[in-house]
Each structure stands twice: as C-alpha cells, then as structure tokens.
Amino acid sequence: MAFLVFLLTALLSFAGLPNAKLIPQAQLCGSYTNAYTNQATCGKLVCPYGCSWPFITAENCSPVGAASANMNTTSQTCHIAFSRVNNQLATCVTKFGTYQCTGGTTGFAACTGCHS
Secondary structure (H helix, E strand, O other): OHHHHHHHHHHHHHHOOOOOOOOOOEEEEOOEEOOOOOOEEEOOEEEOOOEEEEEEEEEEEEEOOOOOOOOOOEEEEOOOEEEEOOOOOEEEEOOOOEEEEOOOEEEEEEEEOOEO
C-alpha cells in the first residue's frame, strides 16, 4: 500500500514539470500554402508548425495545363495548398499536381503556431 502511495505521489509530481512545452492551438484555415512545411501559411499568417488534416476538398477540378475539352472533372483533396482566385475559381494543390476548381468546397486545414 505504501508503494502505491509513493507511486501516485511521484506521478503527480511529474505532472507539473516546469519545462513542459505548450502545444500551440490550431488555426482553422480556408486558404493555405506549403501545408507540410515550417513555412506554411494560413491566409496572411505564417504557421511554422505546418498545416494538417482534414484539408479542403474541392469539386469540379481539372488539372492545370490539361486540355479541358474532353476532360472529366474530379473532386480533389488539397493536401498542399488551397486558395480562391475569385468567387467561381479556386486553385488546389495536391500531392499529385495542381488543379483549377469551379465547384463547391468543404473542410479546412488545421495550421499551428500561426503568427503575423
């Protein structure tokens, strides 16, 4: 029994370590770049801890530079970057390429450590 009291006391004393690092709160971003780097951005903010899931999914996307006459559009998850060009057009950068998207969007990127 004395051992359990000692163990519990030891564990509780470690809970208040003075050199514990705080985890920065995530910023929910509708526009972001360089998601997986220490140079990520969320709008006009710099986010040195990067951005992560769930990321924005954009609809009606076509690869940039592809002939669009007979191209089927697809939904894309924008793992690297997402930004609006205007109300009808967005740019989505995935792990596999860059797309221009004209449909709706869902989601956001969670970026951490953001500052101006």
